[in-house]
Amino acid sequence: MVKQELAESLREAVLEAQRKGVLGPAPLPEVLIEHPQSTEHGDFATSLPMKLARAMRMPPMAIAQRIQEHLSPPAQISSVTVAPPGFMNFTLRDDWLSGQVQWILDAGESYSDIDLGKGKRVQVEFVSVNPTGPLHVGHGRGAVLGSTLANVLAISGFCVEREYYVNDMGSQINNFGRSLYVRYLQCLGVEAALPDEGYHGKYMVDLAREIVAREGDRFLKTSEQEAVAQLAQIGTARMLDDIKQDFALLRVEFDVWFSEKTLYEDGKFEKAMELLRKGGYITERENATWFESSSLGQDKDNVLVRSDGQPTYFASDVAYHYDKFSEREFDLVIDIWGSDHQGHVPRMKAMLRALGHDPDRLRIIIHQLITLRRGGEIVRVSKRSGDIVTLREVVEEVGPDACRFVFLSRSADSQMDFDIELAKRQSADNPVYYVQYAHARIASIIRLAEERGIDFSEGDVSLLSTEPELTLIRRLVLLPEIMERVAVSLEPHHLPYYAQELATAFHSFYKQCRVVSEDRAMTGARLKLVRATKIVLARVLGLMGMTAPDRM
RNA sequence: GUCCCUGUAGCUCAGUGGAUAGAGCGGCUGCCUUCUAAGCAGCGGGUCGGGGGUUCGAAUCCCUCCAGGGACGCCA
Numbered sequence: 001m002v003k004q005e006l007a008e009s010l011r012e013a014v015l016e017a018q019r020k021g022v023l024g025p026a027p028l029p030e031v032l033i034e035h036p037q038s039t040e041h042g043d044f045a046t047s048l049p050m051k052l053a054r055a056m057r058m059p060p061m062a063i064a065q066r067i068q069e070h071l072s073p074p075a076q077i078s079s080v081t082v083a084p085p086g087f088m089n090f091t092l093r094d095d096w097l098s099g100q101v102q103w104i105l106d107a108g109e110s111y112s113d114i115d116l117g118k119g120k121r122v123q124v125e126f127v128s129v130n131p132t133g134p135l136h137v138g139h140g141r142g143a144v145l146g147s148t149l150a151n152v153l154a155i156s157g158f159c160v161e162r163e164y165y166v167n168d169m170g171s172q173i174n175n176f177g178r179s180l181y182v183r184y185l186q187c188l189g190v191e192a193a194l195p196d197e198g199y200h201g202k203y204m205v206d207l208a209r210e211i212v213a214r215e216g217d218r219f220l221k222t223s224e225q226e227a228v229a230q231l232a233q234i235g236t237a238r239m240l241d242d243i244k245q246d247f248a249l250l251r252v253e254f255d256v257w258f259s260e261k262t263l264y265e266d267g268k269f270e271k272a273m274e275l276l277r278k279g280g281y282i283t284e285r286e287n288a289t290w291f292e293s294s295s296l297g298q299d300k301d302n303v304l305v306r307s308d309g310q311p312t313y314f315a316s317d318v319a320y321h322y323d324k325f326s327e328r329e330f331d332l333v334i335d336i337w338g339s340d341h342q343g344h345v346p347r348m349k350a351m352l353r354a355l356g357h358d359p360d361r362l363r364i365i366i367h368q369l370i371t372l373r374r375g376g377e378i379v380r381v382s383k384r385s386g387d388i389v390t391l392r393e394v395v396e397e398v399g400p401d402a403c404r405f406v407f408l409s410r411s412a413d414s415q416m417d418f419d420i421e422l423a424k425r426q427s428a429d430n431p432v433y434y435v436q437y438a439h440a441r442i443a444s445i446i447r448l449a450e451e452r453g454i455d456f457s458e459g460d461v462s463l464l465s466t467e468p469e470l471t472l473i474r475r476l477v478l479l480p481e482i483m484e485r486v487a488v489s490l491e492p493h494h495l496p497y498y499a500q501e502l503a504t505a506f507h508s509f510y511k512q513c514r515v516v517s518e519d520r521a522m523t524g525a526r527l528k529l530v531r532a533t534k535i536v537l538a539r540v541l542g543l544m545g546m547t548a549p550d551r552m
Numbered sequence: 553g554u555c556c557c558u559g560u561a562g563c564u565c566a567g568u569g570g571a572u573a574g575a576g577c578g579g580c581u582g583c584c585u586u587c588u589a590a591g592c593a594g595c596g597g598g599u600c601g602g603g604g605g606u607u608c609g610a611a612u613c614c615c616u617c618c619a620g621g622g623a624c625g626c627c628a
Binding site: 032034035036037038041045047050051053054060083084085086087130167170171172175197286287288290299300302303304305306307308310312313314316338339340341342343344345346366368369371409410411412413414415416417419430431433434436437438440441443444445446447448449485489493494497500501504507508510511512514515516517530551552 | 554555556557558564565566567568569570571572573574575576577583586587588590591592593608609620621622623624625626627628
């Protein structure tokens with residue numbers, strides 16, 4: 001990328017000037033290149049001279065001038081200027097910019113594939129909700145975040161696996177089984193009461209009814225314990241099917257559905273415990289088994305095996321991450337959790353250290369929870385209490401494109417309000433349609449060109465030189481940088497913003513420049529630009545899991 | 553009480569220590585005889601929660617206070 005080449009040439013210029021004694025000795029800080037907000041300052045800028053001023057005991061402007069004198073900028077740069085109080089501004093050559101249009105056309109759908117990951121194996125684990133009920137709107141956020149991030153990493157040179165961790169055992173599954181058993185009994189006319197901490201949602205009644213219809217009253221004949229266990233299994237399998245359907249609606253895909261149970265069946269739990277025990281991180285007290293995380297700087301120790309012999313959720317997570325790192329040997333693991341799991345992060349890091357792995361190989365993305373509103377009124381979303389607005393309900397009414405875009409356009413750190421009424425209104429002024437409309441407009445132009453039998457394969461992109469054209473191209477060539485930024489920061493929310501800016505540049509170009517006209521040469525050049533724009537728009541929309549319609 | 557996240561335009565939110573803090577929505581003006589007006593051009597709108605500090609330079613880093621959210625379980 002031009003940015004890196006420019007930084008490198010600046011570094012060399014400073015070193016060269018220092019060798020000649022034109023600039024004083026000073027340690028060279030990292031050369032940061034930014035995009036100036038004002039276009040009159042060019043495409044790139046650096047404040048390097050100001051950062052060197054103190055150490056070199058020289059005014060920033062003088063430093064800037066001397067760097068400029070020794071600088072051999074990359075060939076893509078047409079001008080280097082110095083601006084007070086000590087900036088250096090750089091502008092891209094017009095002919096390089098127009099040439100990029102051909103480059104994008106040649107690269108096609110692989111334009112902006114970058115080799116950041118160098119083939120490293122990365123696992124993205126997300127959502128991983130207990131299969132004890134339908135997904136609600138809040139889960140949609142993690143789903144969209146994870147799937148989009150995985151998409152970006154996949155084109156950034158990483159070998160990506162998308163994984164859903166299925167909690168198919170433990171106390172909540174048992175709780176779920178009990179609740180289902182009660183509903184089952186009630187459905188068959190047997191008196192039974194739901195425990196307070198049970199699952200009160202209406203969907204449990206429907207589920208019980210469904211099971212009665214399919215399985216009859218056979219669970220009346222088995223022991224309660226047996227019935228609860230079997231109903232839990234049938235019920236969670238059914239819930240998981242629902243969850244998979246919800247994902248399909250939202251265009252979220254997983255490569256692996258990982259069962260918690262298998263951690264115990266395949267001996268991974270034992271192996272992980274053995275590793276911790278050898279490291280001296282395990283103690284037995286009060287009849288329970290503890291992970292001595294306090295010896296790793298944590299506030300407190302954590303129970304791994306309860307006094308009743310049952311492993312905790314944390315114990316499963318130890319075994320699960322042992323499996324991720326020691327058995328499956330991922331280079332990088334990304335876990336995406338809701339902020340209610342925030343407190344879990346430090347002990348996970350401590351546990352990795354205890355297992356002998358670099359904690360930095362686990363990146364945990366915490367997204368804030370969604371406050372669900374219905375026309376301003378807060379809606380509670382607890383699964384156990386029952387009043388659920390399901391993800392499916394919202395996706396079906398709002399549409400997957402708008403849903404994904406809304407979820408994506410806020411950083412994971414922001415606590416977002418999701419007003420169902422507002423989302424359902426599906427206003428035509430939605431930025432979602434603004435971006436898609438740009439794509440549809442382009443498709444329409446290309447259709448017209450095809451109808452008129454225009455062959456623009458020999459179009460001369462060097463004719464693209466007006467301000468609207470170059471502004472549009474400047475947006476197009478930004479894509480690889482956006483990809484890198486998302487892949488490094490793990491922040492997909494930059495994508496929708498980029499998409500909007502690109503659409504703006506296109507709509508403005510469209511208004512000012514006639515594409516299909518009497519001027520055959522210009523028509524050919526602009527058709528190429530328009531097609532390149534279509535490629536980039538489709539790419540970004542695709543990464544966000546959205547459709548790129550040809551007509552609207 | 554301790555820890556984490558947040559506080560930027562009327563609303564929803566961007567903003568890699570740099571130049572005049574941005575976008576969308578909403579409000580107000582204009583613009584459809586030519587490829588899609590789901591569009592374009594423009595106007596108005598700000599104590600970047602408050603107060604200290606570091607720095608040539610702070611919305612951005614540090615401290616403190618205030619406000620909102622979340623977590624502090626042998627639940628997950």
